[in-house]
Amino acid sequence: MSGEFAFIEALRALAVHPGARGFNDDAAVLELGGETIVLTHDAMVEGVHFLSGQDPADVAWKLVATNVSDLAAKGAEPIGVLLGYQLAQDDARFVAGLAEALDHYGAKLLGGDTTGANGPQSLGLTAIGRATFTPVPSRSGARPGNAIWLTGSLGGAMAGLEALNACSGDSAAYRRPQARLAEGLALAPQVTAMMDVSDGLLLDALRMATASAVTFAIDSAAVPIAVPEQRRDEALRWGDDYELLFTLPAGVLPATPATQIGEVLQRSENALLLDGKLLSPGDRPGFVHS
Amino acid sequence: MSGEFAFIEALRALAVHPGARGFNDDAAVLELGGETIVLTHDAMVEGVHFLSGQDPADVAWKLVATNVSDLAAKGAEPIGVLLGYQLAQDDARFVAGLAEALDHYGAKLLGGDTTGANGPQSLGLTAIGRATFTPVPSRSGARPGNAIWLTGSLGGAMAGLEALNACSGDSAAYRRPQARLAEGLALAPQVTAMMDVSDGLLLDALRMATASAVTFAIDSAAVPIAVPEQRRDEALRWGDDYELLFTLPAGVLPATPATQIGEVLQRSENALLLDGKLLSPGDRPGFVHS
Structure with a gap:
């Protein structure tokens, strides 16, 4: 695991934008045009984050829910998502689950990219949300006595x-x-x-x-x-x-x-x-x- | 290829946000807090979009450049990116190329996610930019006589x-x-x-x-x-x-x-x-x- 942590540290060193601590389940916070927006990206890989042969509709749901969960932790309401989708056996089921999850959480599909089937299926989702309260909750604010x-x-x-x-x-x-x-x-x-x-x-x-x-x-x-x-x-x-x-x-x-x-x-x-x-x-x- | 196109059409049918035509090299346009922002997501897979054994610094550069190119086509200046990174052999070289490209294009690394090595390396990048001119250029405005x-x-x-x-x-x-x-x-x-x-x-x-x-x-x-x-x-x-x-x-x-x-x-x-x-x-x- 140390290789992973070293890599994440190197990435964090690049992430000089204030609030940019958005690696591995934390979300990034960005001030933009008078709004505070929250951005998060979660990836899921077949055989690691979901089972081979799992219903693609469930996989799509989970991909959306895990990203929305990152927004929720920042008190941000979802705006939309961008999808990185590796084509697979039953894309229609994936779309069905995606539509259901996006509808459930009030997010729009804004765009994305598809790639050819090649090895274990790899999926990525970027979610963008609007902070409803500032300062946006972080991980670093816990104080003795809390x-x-x-x-x-x-x-x-x-x-x-x-x-x-x-x-x-x-x-x-x-x-x-x-x-x-x-x-x-x-x-x-x-x-x-x-x-x-x-x-x-x-x-x-x-x-x-x-x-x-x-x-x-x-x-x-x-x-x-x-x-x-x-x-x-x-x-x-x-x-x-x-x-x-x-x-x-x-x-x-x-x-x-x-x-x-x-x-x-x-x-x-x-x-x-x-x-x-x-x-x-x-x-x-x-x-x-x- | 027809399977892919059917899938993209299904995704597009979900993408009901105005301007949301952001699939496969087109970018999404979003009005937010008085600004017009542009979002794009490109994925690259080892053996499809880059060669196995290619210098990871070059792969990182290309991943950034292809996304920035989508912003450029919308007249948008880069703000930042979120990275979906599958760990590989030489992550340090990837970070070096990433840093170089982000510096070159004036983009910050805002966040992302890492996943374990598992099959051909799969990478995704979401870029967010600020439109410098509205209406944002689209693909649909060409007129006879142009x-x-x-x-x-x-x-x-x-x-x-x-x-x-x-x-x-x-x-x-x-x-x-x-x-x-x-x-x-x-x-x-x-x-x-x-x-x-x-x-x-x-x-x-x-x-x-x-x-x-x-x-x-x-x-x-x-x-x-x-x-x-x-x-x-x-x-x-x-x-x-x-x-x-x-x-x-x-x-x-x-x-x-x-x-x-x-x-x-x-x-x-x-x-x-x-x-x-x-x-x-x-x-x-x-x-x-x-």
């Missing part, structure tokens, strides 16, 4: 993928993730920091704590999970749930249903404490895109 | 690819195409229609004529070529040169060096005449992305 909150519950996508692989049970949470758009818009004026949980709660919490130069103390038992209790540890580390992780000043209640899962401390040696302890050395806090 | 003009010359990229394959001779025109940005900005207030020639002059002229509901009559001998005369037919059909094709009212001289290569006629049975004749049935007018 409470840490989470919308919804975790582990649903994990169980959904298992159901899909087993051809049995409800796989919707994996196939058709819901971006927390309404929640993000409602929370944007309140939060001190916000991001979506795409790579696992613990990893994303670690990222937010690091960006904010604080320590996050998370109470694992407080985290709502959508799977049996014995799978709590996995649910906290699994990705693809697209809930919103955010911080609020102590005593402020969120404008949308959410659960307090911890609190922000002064930065100590480690940026993340789970039930007061460090993660053990071999414990991967989440899914690192490889 | 003159057809072209910047630069054709065939250089074809010869460049041959040189690269032969490991001998000057391959720069293929490896490092130059987007006609200054020319596009200068021409935008003058033109009745404009686009970049990415897929071959004859194919792109056919597209512009079709979009404008007119017939383009092109004088093949008038087209400047960068290769020996016996390769004129190929040069008119080869892509990757990224010159600007545009139409002007009769008698208007372009603000930038260019060559008149034909004239616009009332729409007749066929949208494209070359030296007064139809293309023969088996004659492919250009490169269709497959």
Whole structure:
């Protein structure tokens, strides 16, 4: 993974525009003609981000939802998307799912590019949105004394993928993730920091704590999970749930249903404490895109 | 190819935003906060749009230049780009070429996403620019009586690819195409229609004529070529040169060096005449992305 991180650091060094931290699930913020716009680009590759043979309509839905989720975390309402589409077996199903997702989130298809079939299918989507509140929420605003909150519950996508692989049970949470758009818009004026949980709660919490130069103390038992209790540890580390992780000043209640899962401390040696302890050395806090 | 065209038509049917015709080398136009912004997305796949083993710095340059070329055709100055990057062998060289191209065209890296290595490398870039003149030039404004003009010359990229394959001779025109940005900005207030020639002059002229509901009559001998005369037919059909094709009212001289290569006629049975004749049935007018 270090190669990837070095590359991202090199890219970040290029990204000198203020607010340009838009790599790997963070979005870019751009002041333009009196508006604040938010731009994000997510890519999905067959065999990495979706299964070979998965319904292309579900793949299209997820591609839109993951990008809209990045907008939601910035309190931005979608304007439109540009699609990079590698032609495949059932393009019509892809278009059907794309239309459904765009309609659901109120986004237009603005343009894009198609490429020939060649190896595992590679898809990219750029979403552009309009910020509804400034300053736009970032990952770096969490302050000691803030409470840490989470919308919804975790582990649903994990169980959904298992159901899909087993051809049995409800796989919707994996196939058709819901971006927390309404929640993000409602929370944007309140939060001190916000991001979506795409790579696992613990990893994303670690990222937010690091960006904010604080320590996050998370109470694992407080985290709502959508799977049996014995799978709590996995649910906290699994990705693809697209809930919103955010911080609020102590005593402020969120404008949308959410659960307090911890609190922000002064930065100590480690940026993340789970039930007061460090993660053990071999414990991967989440899914690192490889 | 019909599968591809059907797919693009389905996508276009989704693209209900005014001006949203941004598929496959056309750019989308969006009014936002008192500004007119232009968005384009181009994808490049290893083995299709670039050679396996090509210098990643050249690949990065071309990825930027092809997108900036789409902005240039709209008279838009670049603001920034979002990158979809599939990790590969020599990411540092890619970053070096990316930095060079972004600096050259005055664009910032705003964000993006990285994905793991998996099959042929797939790259996507979204570029966003600010229109310098409205209405933004389109492909559909050519009118009977207009003159057809072209910047630069054709065939250089074809010869460049041959040189690269032969490991001998000057391959720069293929490896490092130059987007006609200054020319596009200068021409935008003058033109009745404009686009970049990415897929071959004859194919792109056919597209512009079709979009404008007119017939383009092109004088093949008038087209400047960068290769020996016996390769004129190929040069008119080869892509990757990224010159600007545009139409002007009769008698208007372009603000930038260019060559008149034909004239616009009332729409007749066929949208494209070359030296007064139809293309023969088996004659492919250009490169269709497959």
